Amino acid sequence: MTVGQSVPRVDALDKVIGRAKYTDDLCEKNAYTAKILHSTIANGIVKSIDVSEALNIPGVVKIVTCFDVPKFLFPTAGHPWSTDPAHQDVADRLLLTDRVRFYGDDVAAVIAETEVAAKQALEAIKVEYEAYPFVLDVQEAMKPDAPQLFDAYPNNILGHSSIRRGNYEEAIKEPGLTKFEAWYETPTVQHCHIENHICYASMEGNRITVVSSTQIPHIVRRIVGQALGIPWGDVRIVKPYIGGGFGNKQDSLYEPLCAYLTTQVGGRPVKIDVTREETFVCNRVRHAIRSHLISWVRPDGSFAARKLECYSNQGAYASHGHGIAAKGMNALPQLYPCDNMECDSYTVFTNRPVAGAMRGYGIPQAMFAAESQTDDIAIALGIDPVEYRRKYLMPAGYVDGFSKNENYFDTFNQCMDKGKKYIDFDRKFKEYQKQTGPIRKGVGCSVFWYNTGVWPISLESSSCRMVLNQDGSVQVQLAETEIGQGADTAFAQMTADALGINFNKVHVISTQDTDVTPFGTSAYASRQTYVGGFAIKQTALLLKERILKYAYELTRMPSFELDLVEGQIIRKTDGRVMISLAELATEALYSMSHSEHMTSESTYQIKSNAYSFGCCFAEVEVDIPLCKVTLVDIINVHDAGQLINPALAEAQVHGGMSMGIGYALSEQLLFDPKTGKTLNDNLLDYKLSTFVDHPHLEAQFVENFEPTSSFGTKALGEPPVCPVAPAIRNAILNATGVAINNIPMTPHILFERFKEEGLI
Amino acid sequence: MAQYKLVKCTINGKETETMVDVRASLTDMLRNDYRLTSVKKGCEVGECGACNVIIDGECFNSCIYLAIWAEGKKIQTLESLLGPGGELADIQQAFIDEAAVQCGFCTPGFIMTAVQLLETRKEYTREELRKHLAGNLCRCTGYENILNAVEKTMLRRLGKL
Structure with missing residues (x-):
């Protein structure tokens, strides 16, 4: 295997x-x-x-x-x-x-x-x-007298969606409730792939x-x-x-x-x-989302009612549009089930660079709001933040009515157990609460969930073609693209196992050419390993059937008593090697009596989705007079199902954590309020995480085999970025007692908050 | 109007000469005139390190180094590291073994920075390595496995691993 x-x-x-x-x-x-x-x-x-x-x-x-x-x-x-x-x-x-x-x-x-x-x-x-006149702020743009970008979208509102569950207004009348309310602000950031x-x-x-x-x-x-x-x-x-x-x-x-x-x-x-400057301004950016979250909480910490409003800054054109804000909003009711909820999300045009898809697709913004407030609630009620999450997070067995996703295992607890242990959370969290002095340490945590692919909102299908060579090796083509994440390697591994040949006999054609590559929708939504896996398995089984049928002609054994194992045609009854796949493939091509080019091609339409889960634990050191945060240690723990390639999975998590660290502490695009011009459209003034901005990045996994997947796998591409910023924010809270609700948590932001809270 | 000048230099051990636009960067010359496409363009203003090459033993951002300054210099790009029979350099093998490669676009520049660092034959701590490698940006790896690849190669060369 x-x-x-x-x-x-x-x-x-x-x-x-x-x-x-x-x-x-x-x-x-x-x-x-x-x-x-x-x-x-x-x-x-x-x-x-x-x-x-x-x-x-x-x-x-x-x-x-x-x-x-x-x-x-x-x-x-x-x-x-x-x-x-x-x-x-x-x-x-x-x-x-x-x-x-x-x-x-x-x-x-x-x-x-x-x-x-x-x-x-x-x-x-x-x-x-x-x-x-122009408008840059999302809520300013919704005002009646704001400049209008498109006639078809009054008040610049591109999209508005809502969730209504139970009765919020009635539920908040319950006696003994505590109200938690805050605004959370996330910045406009850019992808910063090194190739423009x-x-x-x-x-x-x-x-x-x-x-x-x-x-x-x-x-x-x-x-x-x-x-x-x-x-x-x-x-x-x-x-x-x-x-x-x-x-x-x-x-x-x-x-x-x-x-x-x-x-x-x-x-x-x-x-x-495209130049780097154009990449920052004229491509796409991540939606800056401002969220207003109100929670009505019982003394035991349970939610009586919650209200969420999200204002997503779309910039000048629709691109991916409202899907991002809607996805972020929809994360909350599933993360912490609550009977009475009122959620509204608005995606609003402004005269800023165009926001589109970016790793996490609304979830990093949503988790910053949701998981910041989780800690505020737990700490106010004197409950350990991890224990609080254990009690109120999506429980094992939870099924979402729309996606039909099921939380099959006790994943959140398994992930948090690992994260907690690594960072020594229990001891440090208590110890760090008692600090005084200018330099203070803190630990924090955050969780997230993420979908795998886009079903049932959109089409999910994947097509695959396999072509057998004379030496028993196989070319594999999919429309699912290699973009650095390691898709080609995962596809080669899955092909080898599904067909029954050795890994080095699989040649994945990396280049997609729409004239020859089978149709597919490619790299997004952390979908490829999941959806590609179905197409690969189905296509491999079709090719295998064809091979074994031909093997009957050469071995006089029925195809149903034959199997293909590590490149050999095996008689299942006694395990004897009858002929190698290479010999069969050569004979099949050049046979004077029955020549056949062995290929297979198929489309599999996916009508399932899968919850991917994980958490982040971070430890920081805060220099209060300098208003500076140093990240000391950090771990992400993910349940992405069975790992197809553990080393590549780990590498993928490192990259997402790095992006999350930048999101938390340093990255933001700034716009000149007088002209609307992007002020820091280069890699010197835009503070992407560099080699010296990271501690060791620890990536661990819980491998619960995903039952809906052919290979037990589910989303991992985007998830690592999702929980990082709130974990760092909660660590700063543990260190200083100050809740920061704006990212990136730069010295400018910390200075204002520390002054407000009397720390400086 | 464009002015051209003859630039003679040694590239990957071979003496070469070509006429270049005096405004051209060394990145342009290496990519366009010599088709040394490992020299990548990520920013063209010395921010990202994707274009790093070694000039007379020192690593430079070739995008902010004029082609005409290369006159008489010895220039080494990633292409020089592969042995005559296709043998990989230890640092290249380490990048493969440590899963330090993802999209691969920053990889050539990182390896060239590492080559210069490793040739000092000094033993650096991980923190020192981070500082020395901080002129190269990567968005895929979080730098973690790149650090492991460089550190392990350093320790192997020093006989400590």
């Missing part, structure tokens, strides 16, 4: 020797460079564009402005398409726009022979704008090929077709290795524009290589 083993990544060799090819490495040297002119106002219209001077710059080939492009509005979100118009993503983008909605919107594009010429041309283009988005497009015949650093090639094909108003089959997307995505590349970014630009220069190759 290969599943469950820490085999080395199938792509590691090529990556450590520099042979792995990413988009830019594949682009022809003679490709034109395209650069985009971004608006210098946050809201308004483009009245005119003068390109005459820019066109005279040597090397400039063509300039396309917002007045030239086709007017097919298209959606950008990397969601499966819905044939039901009511469930389709909002189509609000054009390739270039004369109605500018954020500082950095795309108004023109220069195609040039060199990057320098393109940049010079950008500076020479003269744009006349009519500026409108890049794509290049060219034509063959009348078809357009786009090679792109994307997570979602088949979805991008559809969107390019929609944006250009051409048949989807006229578009071919190729996805080579990509330098990270984290959700930013789960959107169609500049592929549609790039595809259009090649059509404007006779199909010659055109490359759009």
Whole structure:
């Protein structure tokens, strides 16, 4: 068995020797460079564009402005398409726009022979704008007199959803209740994959090929077709290795524009290589969500009633839209079941960079609010925060009526037991409550749950193709993409086991090419190992059936008494090796009497989902006069079911923890209130966690085999980021007695709060 | 208008010369003129370290090093580490063994920073290694396994593992 083993990544060799090819490495040297002119106002219209001077710059080939492009509005979100118009993503983008909605919107594009010429041309283009008032704050944008971004969305509200359970107003009248109420603020952050988005497009015949650093090639094909108003089959997307995505590349970014630009220069190759500054401003960001949470709690700590309002800052275009705020809101009633709940979430347009998918998809924001308040309640009632969670968290056996997800095991307690033990929580939590002096330590914890994939909200299906070679090795193709997480390796492991061949006989084709790769929706929602597992198993069984049928011809044994084990055809009755798969495959291809190319292909539509769980425990040291937090120790414990590859799972958790640490302590995009311009659009001023900002990252697991999965697996890609910020926040609370409800918890924030609480 | 200049230098042990735009970075020259695509572009302003190469024994962000400054220099990119028969350097093998590779985009720059560090033949603590490696950014790994890979290679070279 290969599943469950820490085999080395199938792509590691090529990556450590520099042979792995990413988009830019594949682009022809003679490709034109395209650069985009971004608006210098946050809201308004483009009245005119003068390109005459820019066109005279040597090397400039063509300039396309917002007045030239086709007017097919298209959606950008990397969601499966819905044939039901009511469930389709909002189509609000054009390739270039004369109605500018954020500082950095795309108004023109220069195609040039060199990057320098393109940049010079950008500076020479003269744009006349009519500026409108703009709004950056989510609740300001909802006010009646706020600037309106879209006529179709009054008060800028893109989406509003609610949960009503029991009777909140009646329930809060119960005598003896304590009210806990707070506002929680989470920042706009960016994915910061080290490879910026890049794509290049060219034509063959009348078809357009786009090679792109994307997570979602088949979805991008559809969107390019929609944006250009051409048949989807006229578009071919190729996805080579990509330098990270984290959700930013789960959107169609500049592929549609790039595809259009090649059509404007006779199909010659055109490359759009996004700068780091553009990545921060003109791609996607994480939704900043402001949450207002009220809990009415009985003396024993149980919830009588809860009320939650979430205000999610969408920025200028819909992208993934309301799904993120809605997902975050829906997490709470399942995390801590309560009979009387009133929840409302609003997703609101503002004149800020566009928010889209990012690792965790609303759950890091929701957990910050929910799990911060959990500690506030437990501490106020004098209950140990872990014991409090044991009592009121989603119990074993809980079933969600909508997703049909079931909490099969006592997972939360198993995870918390491990986390507690590692950090020595019981002793430290009590000891640290009694500190005085300028330097104080604290421990804190937080939990989360996460779905696996998007069923039943959207389509879940995965397709797989297997092709048998003469030597008994197999090529495997899936639309599910390798984006750094190790998907190709996990797929190879699952194929080896499902088919009955050795791991080194499986060749996963890493590159997706929509002309040849079976259809699938690719990397998002922590879905791939789960959904790909079904398609792999089903396709492997089909191939095996075909192989064993052919084996009957060569062995005169019935196929039902044969099996394929480690690349050998075995007679089940006595375990004798009848023929090797290599011999069979060679004979099958070259046989003069019955030649057959052994392949299989199938689609499996997934109609299940699975709860993934975990927790984080953190220890901090707080320097009160300096208002500075140092993270001393941290552990995440996850139940992602059976681990397909423990070493890669651990590595995945490290990365998510790192992203969570940045979210808690340092990362945020800042916007100039006077202009709407993003102020820190670079990796010096945007404080991504570096090597020295981390202690050792401890990752542990509880491996409860997920019964709905072919390989016992469930979500792990996004979950590690979800519980980190509230765990660190709760550790600061333990250290100082001060509840911080805004992240990132920078010295600026701590200074204000410590002053309020009289610590300094 | 563009001005061009002949740049002669040694790249991965081979003497080379090419005409470059005087405004071009060493990253541009290595990627475009020599197709050394291990030299990655993550920011092009010296923030992320993905383009790190070794110049006369010292590691630099090649994106903020002008190509013309390479005149007469010895330049080493990740491509130089592979032996003639395809043998991996110890640090490359360690990155594989320690699961220190994910998307792989920061990997070449990290390995080149590590190569320079390891060539000092000094023993660093984990905290010191963190500081020395802090010029390279990674979003996938949380740096944990990269640290393990570099530390283990260091200890092996010093005969302590």
